[in-house]
Amino acid sequence: MKNQGRLATVLGMVFLAILVVPPVYYMIIVSLKPRSSIYRTPSWLPERSSLDNYVKVLFNDKFLVNIGNSLIVALVTTLLAMILGVLAAYAIARFKFPGRNVASQLILMSYLTPMVLLFIPLSVVVGNLGLADTLSGLILVYLTFAVPLCTWLILGHFREFPPDLEEAASIDGASRMRTLISILLPVSAPALATAASLAFMMAWGELFLALTFVKGQSVMTAPVALQHMSTGDVQQYGPIMAGAVLSAIPVLIVYYISQRWVVQGAAEGAFKG
Template sequence: MKKSNIRNARIKTAMVYIVSLIGIVWSLFPIYWMLKSSLTPNSEMYGINPSLLPSKITLEHYKQLFTQTVFMRYFLNSLYVAVFSTVVALVLSILASYAMTRLNFRGRNFMRKSVLFAYLLPTAVLFIPMYIMISRIGLGDNKNSLIIVYQTFIIPYCCYMLMSYFTAIPKSMEEAAFIDGCSHLQALMKIVLPIAAPSIAVVATFAFTLSWNEYLYALVLTTSASQQTVTIGISGFRYSDNYIWGLIMCSSVIASIPAVVLYMMAQRFMVSGLAAGGVKQ
């Protein structure tokens, strides 16, 4: 009986390792293929049977990307739009989420439900009215219009996530601050935000990713290369049915760097924030 239990435990452990290994390979293989293709010469890339390992490594695609295209303009535009969209969304979402979880006012429950509805609303439903609105206020073909429009889906997401976290913070901690003479805004800044720092890091990371990866609004609202974002720049390396895979892959590698760095920074911040923790009751 004991040997049977040991055998079953070993089988379960082996199955866990096998499934985990399959999941890791499944997740990392596209990243490997992107990196590999960005360093593979065209003569080998367009071969009939491409190999898993390149026989020759070249930086020609990166050289062409930086010297013969305006991809870095797209990159800087995306960085500008993503950073400002994230900052604006975080400020508004923190204030709105705190109000909807701590303050009592008429229509609070309706607003809480509206946040979820706005988050679930498909982007394709709104891009026509958004285009009309942006055109009428004179921001057509302007990357600043993307910062305004992106709030329609970033703020609902941030509010939905932050409300659940603010609700878990004991009100007694703020009540102690109110006794000492703090206002709601001071309690938010000095009590709630330090405790909610891990959650805010997560929300900021996903908000940045949402704006960085957005394609439809960027395609509709910007038309010139000086205003377009990185997603439009990558899709521009396709002419009719011809795909310039070298440029597509190396530009994808460059475009993934900010998100990867941000996720690494947020992970360290979340670990330190959770370790420091807040006092919960």
């Protein structure tokens, strides 16, 4: 039985590798091909490798600025969403007030609401605040989705954690904030890592709202800049693939750093509500 389970796991990993690895590998290969080689018969091996596409994207197209914009948006969104999410989750999990259960359900519903339905209200709010075509406006928009996500994920962990240690700390004179920071947050590292990783990836790779709220070249995020590399019927496959490879690096770094806590958080029930 144990061998059968191990075989099923191996087969599942092989199947996923077949689905995931070839597109990523081909993307890297195309990014290394000169323009003259891209439109020939597709080949899984580059006839001649070249970094021209990366040079063009980073220096001629100023894609490095766009990656910097994405980093600012993703990091600030993640930081604010985590702060607000932790405070909201702690209040719902530990304080007793009328409508507490309703509040937790509304948080989940706000995250599950399709962004298309919120497009016009968000446009009005951002415009009235004078934040149109700015990174600050885009961060504000992303927070409307990232805060409910972080709150819901962290709330499930806070509810599962017994409050005995917190009560003991309060008896010793610790404040609510001190108890939260010194006791609850350290043992909640898996849930926090899971929520932060998902919030970062959402803010990093989002395209629809970014296309709407940022227009200028100096404030474009990486996904928007990649979208604008296609002009009319002309597809610059080499630079696009090079930009996609560069855009994937920060996400891989974040996942590599947090993978241990993410897996542990999933195993411990970080996704329970």
